[in-house]
Structure formats: structure tokens, C-alpha cells
Amino acid sequence: MLSYAEKIREIAGRLLASGAVNMVIGFRQGTIPMMNEPHFAKNPAEAAKLVWDSHCGINLANYLTDRKEKIGIVAKGCDSRNIVTHIIENKIKREQLVVIGVPCQGMVDKRKIALKCPGEITAVIETETQVTATGNGFSQSFDKKDVLQHNCSLCIHRNPVIHDELVAAPVEEQKGIDRYADVRAVEAMSPEQRWKYFEDLLSPCVRCYACRNACPLCYCPTCFVDESRPQWVGKGQDPSDVRTFHFLRAYHCAGRCTDCGSCERSCPVGINMRVFTKKLEKDCLDLFGWEAGLSLDVRPPLDVYRPSDPNDFIK
Amino acid sequence: MGIEPGRLQFSWISSAESTKFVEVVTQVTNAIRALGPNPDFTKKLAEVA
Ligand code: SF4
Ligand code: SF4
Numbered sequence: 001m002l003s004y005a006e007k008i009r010e011i012a013g014r015l016l017a018s019g020a021v022n023m024v025i026g027f028r029q030g031t032i033p034m035m036n037e038p039h040f041a042k043n044p045a046e047a048a049k050l051v052w053d054s055h056c057g058i059n060l061a062n063y064l065t066d067r068k069e070k071i072g073i074v075a076k077g078c079d080s081r082n083i084v085t086h087i088i089e090n091k092i093k094r095e096q097l098v099v100i101g102v103p104c105q106g107m108v109d110k111r112k113i114a115l116k117c118p119g120e121i122t123a124v125i126e127t128e129t130q131v132t133a134t135g136n137g138f139s140q141s142f143d144k145k146d147v148l149q150h151n152c153s154l155c156i157h158r159n160p161v162i163h164d165e166l167v168a169a170p171v172e173e174q175k176g177i178d179r180y181a182d183v184r185a186v187e188a189m190s191p192e193q194r195w196k197y198f199e200d201l202l203s204p205c206v207r208c209y210a211c212r213n214a215c216p217l218c219y220c221p222t223c224f225v226d227e228s229r230p231q232w233v234g235k236g237q238d239p240s241d242v243r244t245f246h247f248l249r250a251y252h253c254a255g256r257c258t259d260c261g262s263c264e265r266s267c268p269v270g271i272n273m274r275v276f277t278k279k280l281e282k283d284c285l286d287l288f289g290w291e292a293g294l295s296l297d298v299r300p301p302l303d304v305y306r307p308s309d310p311n312d313f314i315k
Numbered sequence: 316m317g318i319e320p321g322r323l324q325f326s327w328i329s330s331a332e333s334t335k336f337v338e339v340v341t342q343v344t345n346a347i348r349a350l351g352p353n354p355d356f357t358k359k360l361a362e363v364a
Binding site for chain 1: 316317320355357358
């Protein structure tokens with residue numbers, strides 16, 4: 001996977017030099033370890049700054065919304081599914097894009113690593129299978145597979161679903177993964193237990209909206225939480241407002257979320273709000289046999305009617 | 316979400332089915348009255364010292 005970076009720079013440089021695209025969206029080294037940031041390369045010199053490693057967890061489809069120019073975009077499996085969703089939702093045109101597909105082996109969870117280190121991490125280096133974090137007086141190595149982001153450890157679509165270039169041969173997809181053990185655990189709770197569980201889960205939320213901003217699906221010009229006339233939801237820390245924000249946001253992602261994990265990754269207080277979107281993802285799979293972003297030719301379940309749609313809940 | 320079962324109901328009622336509408340509304344209102352108020356969704360005023 002470490003050889004990907006060179007290939008990405010090569011492809012991006014070529015696309016920009018030939019004028020095939022006006023911009024390539026990828027990653028560059030972040031200012032602190034394990035925090036790569038989006039990079040918008042507009043010429044071959046800028047393309048030389050592109051990197052690839054296990055810290056490229058942000059979903060780059062987020063930066064495509066309503067762009068008009070021709071764009072080359074580096075895409076992991078989940079990014080590519082959100083690109084498909086963007087195309088289906090008319091947020092970008094397929095013809096505008098050159099998708100530089102990256103067969104992904106999972107991104108590491110910076111929190112898992114930080115928790116296991118005794119002090120501040122000042123540098124992180126990695127090999128194909130290991131990451132080593134160093135800081136003042138310590139150096140610790142981890143097997144990548146033990147410190148993957150939760151969503152990556154459950155991922156069954158690591159290879160990009162659409163691509164014009166591929167930086168390496170496809171990787172083997174994970175088989176026999178139980179994706180929804182956590183959702184089933186919540187489903188099994190009594191209503192009171194569930195209420196309490198969500199109350200605890202959301203209690204640290206500071207309403208910074210990083211989760212919403214990191215999500216490629218949240219592209220409305222004015223989000224319902226920002227509107228003040230009418231004010232759909234209170235703006236403070238009252239638990240009922242926090243809860244309303246999270247549930248509504250999750251519902252807006254129904255049938256669209258790819259479990260890319262950008263929301264969870266971006267949360268400053270480490271809330272796993274993916275339990276909400278995952279429940280909807282599971283329902284879409286169970287009720288409609290639907291997984292988001294796999295095809296440009298099938299309309300999502302929430303915008304078509306089929307006589308066989310389940311409706312037992314209507315009395 | 317943890318809302319008590321019975322607080323939420325979905326029905327198909329055509330605009331021509333006024334009797335059904337009245338029936339359903341009465342029935343749901345009675346059922347929810349029986350459950351009592353739902354304090355989980357009321358906002359608490361900030362406590363002033
Ligand atoms: S809700 Fe979270 S996991 Fe789903 S697409 Fe948005 S950022 Fe990704
Ligand atoms: S990123 Fe975290 S703290 Fe910020 S609004 Fe989302 S859940 Fe709340």
C-alpha cells in the first residue's frame with residue numbers, strides 16, 4: 001500500500017500536465033501525525049505533495065459538491081461509493097470526473113493508538129503491516145489490523161466501485177464479516193434501556209457539527225440545524241435538542257450512508273454516531289436489499305416506489 | 316430511539332375518508348392520553364441559583 005503514493009503522484013501529475021483535469025483532490029501530510037488533510041492540486045508541482053498511507057480516512061467525495069471544473073479524485077472503496085451517490089443525486093457529473101481508484105486495506109484509528117501510548121505522539125511511521133508511534137521517551141509498534149477504524153474492520157467494499165485509473169491491483173475483499181453486531185445489541189434493548197444508552201452516548205456532544213461537515217451526504221446549503229426561521233431545533237446543549245439533531249441527521253443519510261466513518265473520525269469528543277446510520281443501513285439492506293453507492297444505474301429505495309415495499313407498520 | 320411503543324402510529328387515510336380520519340385520531344389520542352405525558356421530550360429550564 002505504501003507504493004500507492006508514488007503511483008497517485010504519477011497519475012495526478014500526468015492528468016494535470018495534459019490538461020485532462022483542472023484539479024486533483026487527494027491527501028497531503030497533515031500538520032500533526034495521523035491527520036492527513038485534503039489536498040487540492042492544481043498543477044503538476046502541487047501534485048508532488050500528494051501522499052498515501054493509513055491516515056487518509058476523510059471522505060474526499062465531500063469536496064465534489066456542485067463543482068463545475070474537471071476533477072481528478074483519489075478514491076478508496078467508500079469514497080467511490082459516495083462519489084456514485086453524488087452522481088445519482090446530481091451533485092456532480094460523471095463526465096467531470098477522473099476517478100483515481102485506491103484499493104484500500106483500512107485506515108488506522110488515531111484514538112486507538114493514542115490511548116495505548118503513554119504520552120503525546122510526535123511521529124508515526126508505517127510499514128505494510130505495522131505502524132510505529134514515537135514520542136518523548138517511548139516508541140510503540142502496532143499491527144495495523146489491531147488498530148483499524150471500526151468501520152474499516154467491518155468493510156466489505158474495499159475496492160473502488162467506479163474508477164478510471166487504478167493505483168494497484170484490487171485487494172481481496174473481507175469475507176464472512178458480521179457487520180451489524182452492534183446494531184443488534186441496541187435493537188435487543190428495552191425502550192428505556194435504549195433511551196438511556198443514547199442519552200449516555202450523546203451526552204459529551206458539543207454541537208460543533210464536525211460530523212455533519214465531514215459527511216459527503218450533508219451538502220444542503222442551509223442545514224436544518226442552522227435555520228432560525230423557523231427554528232426546527234434548539235441550538236443549545238439541551239439533551240432533547242442534541243438528540244433531535246443526531247436522529248434527524250441520521251435519517252437524512254438513510255439509504256445513502258456508506259459507513260465511511262468520516263463523521264466518527266472527525267468528532268472531537270469521540271462519539272460513535274455511526275450506530276444511528278448503521279441501523280438505517282441495516283434496515284435498508286434487510287427491507288430493500290440495498291447497499292448505497294454500488295451502482296450508477298439503480299435508483300435508491302427512498303426515491304422509487306415498488307409495490308413490494310414493506311408497509312406492515314402502517315395501520 | 317427509545318420512545319415507548321404505542322406513541323407512534325402510521326396510517327393511510329385518503330382525503331375522502333373523513334370518518335376513518337376521525338376514528339383514527341380519536342383512537343390514537345385516547346391511547347396516548349392513557350400513556351400519560353412523555354417527560355423525555357420536555358426541555359428543562361436552566362436552573363437559576
Ligand atoms: S453519515 Fe458518516 S459514515 Fe455515513 S456517509 Fe456520512 S460521514 Fe460517512
Ligand atoms: S462531531 Fe461530535 S461533538 Fe461535534 S456535533 Fe458531531 S457528535 Fe457532536
